[in-house]
Amino acid sequence: MMLKIKDGGNPRPKKINWNLLFFLAPAIILIIIFFFVPVFLTFLMSFTNMSTATGLTGFKIIGFKNYLQILKSQWTLKILKNTLFYVFTTLSLFNVGTALFLAIFSTHISENAGKFVRTLWLLPRITPSVVYATLWTWFTAEAPYGVLNQFLSPLGISSRNWLMSTPWVFIILINGFVGASFGMLIFTSAIKNIPPDYIMAAQVDGASTFQTIRKVILPMIRWPILFVTTYQTLSLLTSFEYILLTTDGGPGFYTTEVWALYAYHNALSNYYGNTLFGFGAALSVFLVILGIIFSIIYLRVFNFRALISEPKIEV
Amino acid sequence: MENYGFKGPIPIIILILICLPIIILYGWLILSSFAVRMEGLKPYGWTLNNWKFLLEKPTFFWQAGEENPNIWVYTFNTLLYSLGITIFTIFICTTAGYAISRLSFRGRRPLLALTIILHSFPSITLLVGIFVVLLFLGLYDRLLGVILVRVALQLPFGIWIMKGFFDSISWDVEMASLVDGCSRLKTWYKIMLPLVSPGILALSVFTFLSGWGDFLFPYIFIPSKTSQTLSVYLRSLTADVRFVDYGLVTAVGLYYMIPIILLYIFAQKYLLNIYTGGTKG
Numbered sequence: 001m002m003l004k005i006k007d008g009g010n011p012r013p014k015k016i017n018w019n020l021l022f023f024l025a026p027a028i029i030l031i032i033i034f035f036f037v038p039v040f041l042t043f044l045m046s047f048t049n050m051s052t053a054t055g056l057t058g059f060k061i062i063g064f065k066n067y068l069q070i071l072k073s074q075w076t077l078k079i080l081k082n083t084l085f086y087v088f089t090t091l092s093l094f095n096v097g098t099a100l101f102l103a104i105f106s107t108h109i110s111e112n113a114g115k116f117v118r119t120l121w122l123l124p125r126i127t128p129s130v131v132y133a134t135l136w137t138w139f140t141a142e143a144p145y146g147v148l149n150q151f152l153s154p155l156g157i158s159s160r161n162w163l164m165s166t167p168w169v170f171i172i173l174i175n176g177f178v179g180a181s182f183g184m185l186i187f188t189s190a191i192k193n194i195p196p197d198y199i200m201a202a203q204v205d206g207a208s209t210f211q212t213i214r215k216v217i218l219p220m221i222r223w224p225i226l227f228v229t230t231y232q233t234l235s236l237l238t239s240f241e242y243i244l245l246t247t248d249g250g251p252g253f254y255t256t257e258v259w260a261l262y263a264y265h266n267a268l269s270n271y272y273g274n275t276l277f278g279f280g281a282a283l284s285v286f287l288v289i290l291g292i293i294f295s296i297i298y299l300r301v302f303n304f305r306a307l308i309s310e311p312k313i314e315v
Numbered sequence: 316m317e318n319y320g321f322k323g324p325i326p327i328i329i330l331i332l333i334c335l336p337i338i339i340l341y342g343w344l345i346l347s348s349f350a351v352r353m354e355g356l357k358p359y360g361w362t363l364n365n366w367k368f369l370l371e372k373p374t375f376f377w378q379a380g381e382e383n384p385n386i387w388v389y390t391f392n393t394l395l396y397s398l399g400i401t402i403f404t405i406f407i408c409t410t411a412g413y414a415i416s417r418l419s420f421r422g423r424r425p426l427l428a429l430t431i432i433l434h435s436f437p438s439i440t441l442l443v444g445i446f447v448v449l450l451f452l453g454l455y456d457r458l459l460g461v462i463l464v465r466v467a468l469q470l471p472f473g474i475w476i477m478k479g480f481f482d483s484i485s486w487d488v489e490m491a492s493l494v495d496g497c498s499r500l501k502t503w504y505k506i507m508l509p510l511v512s513p514g515i516l517a518l519s520v521f522t523f524l525s526g527w528g529d530f531l532f533p534y535i536f537i538p539s540k541t542s543q544t545l546s547v548y549l550r551s552l553t554a555d556v557r558f559v560d561y562g563l564v565t566a567v568g569l570y571y572m573i574p575i576i577l578l579y580i581f582a583q584k585y586l587l588n589i590y591t592g593g594t595k596g
Binding site: 017019020022023024026027028030031033034035037038039040041042045056102105108109113116117119120121123124126127128129130131134135136137138139144145146147149150151177199203209212231234235237238239240241244245260263264267268269277280281284287288291292294295296298299 | 319320321326329330333334336337338339340341343344347353354355356357406407408410411413414418420426428429431432433434435436437438439440441442443444445446447448450451452463464466467468470471474498499500503524527528529530531535545546549550553561564565568571572575579583
């Protein structure tokens, strides 16, 4: 292939490559404006007292005061505990646990029934969050409206607003029903990609279905399990949309407030009308740093480098 | 292999148990939108009154004197918002995806690594920073501003998907076109884009759906009533717990879900591909 193409990437300095500019400029500009600048701004703002009151110009640089305030605040420890509890419980019970169960179960029953289960469980993920939150607030509402109370009253359990009386149970259920589908899809495709020979060999040796799952399938999908675990840890740590839409961190003082929601409340929506951009930014910095660390881990651990192969033919 | 898998009545019972909660949740939504009154899952009387919002805008006593846009304005905004995101995303991801897959230039490797890092970076943590950027650019409280934000945050994912589709096209096709004297740009447009149309379709459906259901970004960055989307409108209907008209809320909710359900039924094959393909790396 001795072909010379004029606008290639051969060393030909000082000539603007218009092609490259056309193909890459829009993406790069948007990424700079909405990724790099905001990351940079978040760090800068965390050292200021910027708020609605000071506006974008009247603020002062206050050094590490925002960070000191986070350390000193009586709520920090509670919110940290909430966050860890929320991430760990939702992740283990649903995003990995239920996901694994659904994937294994739906691949070991008839093809159509399996597809039905997966389709149904994907529904919460594609439902607009506002509609989805409404479904649950109604489900947990007081008698005579709530579905849950209707089921429980024959058992002699008195009526109550379940979302407000046992907020954590429902925060975890609400997030878990959405979260399970991600792992379910990943695990399902991993299980389907296992060569049938392995399973057949186990069957020939007389293994039961359960033994095959435990000794053949689970070890073979441990890599996807690790991937889903780390990926979902990060997304749970930073997500707060469903909590905002259901309990909004309540009931009472910070009962279900997680770190990301706390940052949002301080920076963009608090009860006093004066939102503290600087303090909110300082809270976000922790999440941004965690995000950067996790993302780099993915690049290293999951061997993405192997995927960054050069194009097959260079022009 | 014939004896492999779960057999007998127990799997059927488990199947019903794990599907029941979801069927109840969504069953209630459908029943309630046509019911006069609901107690749990039991409707009392049927009516189409809940759907009146399609013809006239509902007014509430606590909003007396306020001018509320009707449902079509919100629908139009939502359509504009999700179509805007889709069109920008497709254009930028097909160009950048092509460049990363096919062009050779300095900085290609770092750019690809960056795409992957940003792909898993939780962009939601940047809300505060993005808010200030939008204020600075004069794009706060404007639909275009939120559209650009959403496109940017979706880019790493989309570029990665499109790169994968371009990678799978044989180089020979492109070579033939270049030998015939087509420019790189023309080759991209005339030869390559039609070949990756399944990818474009999948990414479009995915982007449109995620835009259509979006709540947080329009909610935070477009406070004005006239450019609000359906999700924010629906939220305003349920905001005050004391006055929630659940008949109306469920009818609006179901109306809001129609495009999603349709796309979900007809484009599911593409969607499933992108949900798994997009995250495999």
